[in-house]
Amino acid sequence: MSSFSPRETDAINAVRRDVAKLHAELVKYNLVVWTGGNVSGRVPGMDLFVIKPSGVLYEDLTPENQILCDLDGNVMAGTPGSERSPSSDTAAHAYVYRNMPRVGGVVHTHSTYATAWAARGEAIPCVITAMADEFGGAIPVGPFAIIGDDSIGRGIVGTLTGHRSRAVLMQNHGPFTIGKDARDAVKAAVMLEDVARTIHISRQLGDPLPIEQRHIESLFDRYQNVYGQPSPARTGVPS
Numbered sequence: 651m652s653s654f655s656p657r658e659t660d661a662i663n664a665v666r667r668d669v670a671k672l673h674a675e676l677v678k679y680n681l682v683v684w685t686g687g688n689v690s691g692r693v694p695g696m697d698l699f700v701i702k703p704s705g706v707l708y709e710d711l712t713p714e715n716q717i718l719c720d721l722d723g724n725v726m727a728g729t730p731g732s733e734r735s736p737s738s739d740t741a742a743h744a745y746v747y748r749n750m751p752r753v754g755g756v757v758h759t760h761s762t763y764a765t766a767w768a769a770r771g772e773a774i775p776c777v778i779t780a781m782a783d784e785f786g787g788a789i790p791v792g793p794f795a796i797i798g799d800d801s802i803g804r805g806i807v808g809t810l811t812g813h814r815s816r817a818v819l820m821q822n823h824g825p826f827t828i829g830k831d832a833r834d835a836v837k838a839a840v841m842l843e844d845v846a847r848t849i850h851i852s853r854q855l856g857d858p859l860p861i862e863q864r865h866i867e868s869l870f871d872r873y874q875n876v877y878g879q880p881s882p883a884r885t886g887v888p889s
């Protein structure tokens with residue numbers, strides 16, 4: 651039986667709420683069919699993460715039936731949801747959290763266009779400014795890996811460590827995305843599918859034109875550091 655302080659319990663429950671709610675975004679943006687995707691979130695300050703239960707329909711997901719795991723992917727006994735099996739990809743998510751300490755969220759989908767690129771084992775070239783903004787360059791391909799052990803996680807970490815992209819196309823399988831938190835990882839999955847579709851269509855019409863690296867650099871820097879509303883970190887003003 652796991653026991654946590656009130657502060658730890660609050661932190662866990664906040665991630666449970668976020669992760670449960672964020673699965674609806676996968677449906678909203680047509681990134682999944684049936685139960686074919688998953689979201690997880692690291693619990694800040696704890697060696698724990700929350701992930702969806704395997705095979706449960708998105709409309710049935712609640713904060714209480716999310717599953718709390720340690721960074722080895724073991725379910726924390728006696729915690730809400732622990733009576734169910736965690737996502738099939740729990741080992742992959744856990745491997746990412748163990749080996750990429752700045753990652754706070756992981757998402758996996760089989761979104762159509764990104765998965766079509768993954769089936770070809772082809773990186774998505776950075777030929778539109780939206781990709782430069784969000785990913786800072788091409789979307790890389792990770793190795794073919796069978797679900798069930800650390801293989802997929804090793805492929806994600808091996809591909810994305812030191813890479814600006816928050817998305818990787820696991821060959822013959824589909825996209826995995828990472829972020830500073832679960833919401834950021836979901837955003838990466840949404841934006842990935844959008845650029846995968848656009849560039850696929852462009853390729854049907856001809857050869858897309860490359861963007862000079864210096865322009866990719868300036869676009870990425872602007873989007874990551876200027877775009878949107880001033881953040882408290884930049885202004886010190888609480889939101």
Ligand SMILES: O=C(CO)[C@@H](O)[C@@H](O)COP(=O)(O)O
Pocket residue numbers: 685686687688702703704705706736737738739758797
């Ligand atoms: O890709 C796969 C299986 O190959 C899984 O991620 C997908 O079916 C979702 O499984 P879970 O419901 O998260 O266990």
